[in-house]
Amino acid sequence: MQFAIAVFSAPEQASNRRALRFAEAVLAEGHAISRLFFYQAGVHSASSQQVTAQDELDLPRAWHEFVTQHQLDAVVCIAAALRRGQLNQAEAERYNRDGYSVQTPWELSGLGQLHDAAQSADRLICFGGP
Amino acid sequence: MKTLHLLSHSPFTDQRLTSCLHVIGANDGLLLTGDAVLALQPGSLQRKALELMPAGVQLFALEEDLIARHLQDCLPERVNSVDYPRFVALSLQADKVNSWL
Numbered sequence: 001m002q003f004a005i006a007v008f009s010a011p012e013q014a015s016n017r018r019a020l021r022f023a024e025a026v027l028a029e030g031h032a033i034s035r036l037f038f039y040q041a042g043v044h045s046a047s048s049q050q051v052t053a054q055d056e057l058d059l060p061r062a063w064h065e066f067v068t069q070h071q072l073d074a075v076v077c078i079a080a081a082l083r084r085g086q087l088n089q090a091e092a093e094r095y096n097r098d099g100y101s102v103q104t105p106w107e108l109s110g111l112g113q114l115h116d117a118a119q120s121a122d123r124l125i126c127f128g129g130p
Numbered sequence: 131m132k133t134l135h136l137l138s139h140s141p142f143t144d145q146r147l148t149s150c151l152h153v154i155g156a157n158d159g160l161l162l163t164g165d166a167v168l169a170l171q172p173g174s175l176q177r178k179a180l181e182l183m184p185a186g187v188q189l190f191a192l193e194e195d196l197i198a199r200h201l202q203d204c205l206p207e208r209v210n211s212v213d214y215p216r217f218v219a220l221s222l223q224a225d226k227v228n229s230w231l
Contacts, residue, residue: 015164122222129230
């Protein structure tokens with residue numbers, strides 16, 4: 001079965017970790033993830049600049065490894081990302097910003113990608129809140 | 131199961147559980163995650179409300195969150211503790227999953 005998974009919460013929220021654990025279980029159970037979509041504060045999951053305390057799970061890194069290892073389609077909402085300072089190189093150049101924090105395998109794109117994922121997948125599962 | 135409702139807010143600081151129990155369908159399921167498992171606190175009104183739900187409503191709680199709050203040994207009989215593989219299976223058993231974000 002095809003899953004679309006949307007993450008609305010920042011990495012410091014437990015729901016962000018639950019989303020990752022759920023996504024891992026989806027693949028472990030033999031299903032597929034057609035798209036991961038990061039929205040609202042969830043866009044911080046794609047940041048390469050976030051520093052996590054040594055005794056805590058580094059979720060941006062864990063997401064990065066998970067997406068890379070399984071070659072997943074991982075979309076970050078561009079409007080939510082820009083307003084939170086999570087830019088890729090192209091957006092940093094477009095808006096004359098000094099640095100950028102979103103790199104491959106993440107893709108910045110529009111909310112339409114969530115709609116598309118919801119339509120094509122068998123299930124859309126959203127993770128947000130605490 | 132028609133709809134699986136997914137809750138993560140504590141029922142002691144938030145109205146989502148109350149709202150959910152008002153609208154939940156007779157053949158829906160409810161999965162408590164995160165602080166939402168605190169609804170199973172022995173003696174609480176929230177636990178009573180869950181125990182009084184129609185028999186067709188299936189109740190689940192995420193195992194790791196129960197253990198984190200030491201609630202795993204005092205579950206009502208009708209509440210099933212589930213791990214992540216079972217969470218995935220539940221989401222497929224239901225026609226759709228509604229997250230109370």
